[in-house]
Amino acid sequence: MDFKAIRIFEEEGKFIPKIVKRNIGDLPEGDVVIKVIYSSLNYKDALSCSGNKGVTRNFPHTPGIDAAGTVYSSENSDFKVGEEVFITGYDLGMNTDGGFGEYIRVPSSWIIKKPKNLSLKEAMIYGTAGFTSALSVYELISMIEPEDGPILVTGASGGVGSHAVKFLVKLGYEVVGVVGNEEKKDFLLSLGARETIIRNEFKDLSNRAMLKQTWAGVIDTVGGDPLSMAIRSLKYGGAATTCGNVAGGEIPHMNVYPFILRGVRLIGIDSVQCPKEKREEVWNILADSWKGDQLEDGIQEVLLEEMLEKVQDMLNSKLIGRVILKHSS
Ligand SMILES: NC(=O)c1ccc[n+]([C@@H]2O[C@H](COP(=O)([O-])OP(=O)(O)OC[C@H]3O[C@@H](n4cnc5c(N)ncnc54)[C@H](OP(=O)(O)O)[C@@H]3O)[C@@H](O)[C@H]2O)c1
Structure with a gap:
């Protein structure tokens, strides 16, 4: 069976994306083959x-860390042909061919059965970004109540950040929410944010260990300076989660003082190896009580042929909200 996929080729030190024809026989090892309907x-x-x-x-490679579709063939009796699943x-999508191809083959231990109240499209509107966001919010609300004060979201216009909002x-x-420019402000306000801060203005040149106590909680998706600013301006007993490094892997100007003088907490979030039990629990919440009417707001659905342009937009920080890939066949 032939199918279409985006492949990234390494040619003389450059990385060239192409849409190519592949065969199910080319796919890596695994006990379940999935016909991918949506990716993100x-x-x-x-x-x-x-x-x-x-x-x-290693390249050539097919990206796509999210995939939702139906079981095409299975060597595991827990997964029946035609069943709706996602990963x-x-x-x-990292070193195993991913959802930017119309078929994937994976170990069954990676697969989540689609919850009843969620469509495959909705699962990919959430995708890794929504799931990571849900893990972050799940942790934060176990420590901080709405009446404790405002929550700051960094990278708020992005996939993880906009879901968190x-x-x-x-x-x-x-x-x-912290956003990159004025153009992204309205998008964030439309999601219900009270206010936005432009990222270039979210700076402190004093390098003081602690700043004015402002936030009860922080959902950080970017790391670097914004995370440093956010932790140093947490209120007494506040908490921050962090999951990303778009703004850098370091946390500049940080020391122990916010932790030992204000009792603030910093929680790391990993969605990649998250244990299956917690994964299923959080996906069920996403399918149910957290699923708002606004799930489809700000979503762009594109075909494989349009995907590479969106990748460039993301790299150039021009993207607003989530992009969903719909395979055409
Ligand atoms: N730990 C995990 O399991 C996990 C899972 C998923 C994602 N992540 C990580 O989480 C981060 C966000 O992922 P995403 O999918 O939400 O990405 P995204 O959609 O590209 O969003 C990131 C946002 O960060 C902002 N940004 C870009 N460059 C920045 C910079 N130099 N300084 C500060 N902000 C900047 C951009 O918004 P503005 O231009 O409006 O500021 C952008 O919308 C990434 O680092 C990703 O690798 C981690």
Whole structure:
């Protein structure tokens, strides 16, 4: 069986994307083959497409860390042909051919059965970004109540950040989002954020260990300076989650003082190896009480042929909200 896929080729040190014909026989090992109907675009996909060896070691490669579709063939009796399933994380799209191809073959231990109240499209509207966001919010709300004060979301216009804004607003929290420019402001306000801060203005030149106590909680998706600013301006007993490094892997100007003098907490979020039990619990929440009317707002659905342009937009920080890939066959 032949199918279409985006492949990234390494040619003389450059990484060239092409849409090519592949065969199910070319796919890596695994006990379940899935016909992919939807995938989505995450920052990691953009890195894989541009040849980032921290994400993908060997090329040619098919990116796509999220995939949703139906079981095409299965050597595991738990998964029946035609069953609706999806995958986020593990090695999919990193060093295992991913959802930017019309078929994938994966180990059955990676697969989540679609919850009843969620469509395959909705699962990919969430995708890794929504799931990571849900894990972050799940942790934060176990420590911080809405009446404790405002929650700051960094990278708020992005995939993880925009979902976090939606979840927090639905749960009754007051949200302030950091965005890259004025153009992204309205998008964030439309999601229910109370206010936005332009990222270039979210700076402190004093390098003081602690800043004015402002935020009860922080959902950080970018790391670097914004995370440093956010932790140093947490209120006494506040908490921050962090999941990304778009703004850098370091946390500049940080020391122990916010932790030992204000009792603040910093929680790391990993969606890739998240244990299956927690994965299923959080996906069930996403399918149910956190699923708002606004799930489809700000979503762009594109075909395989349009995907590479969206990857460039993501790399150039021009993208607003989530991009969903719909395979045409
Ligand atoms: N730990 C995990 O399991 C996990 C899972 C998924 C994603 N992640 C990570 O989470 C991060 C966000 O992922 P995503 O899918 O939401 O990406 P995304 O859609 O590209 O969003 C990231 C946002 O960060 C902002 N940004 C870009 N460059 C920045 C910079 N230099 N400084 C500060 N902000 C910047 C952009 O918004 P503005 O231009 O409006 O500021 C952008 O919308 C990535 O680092 C990703 O690798 C981690």
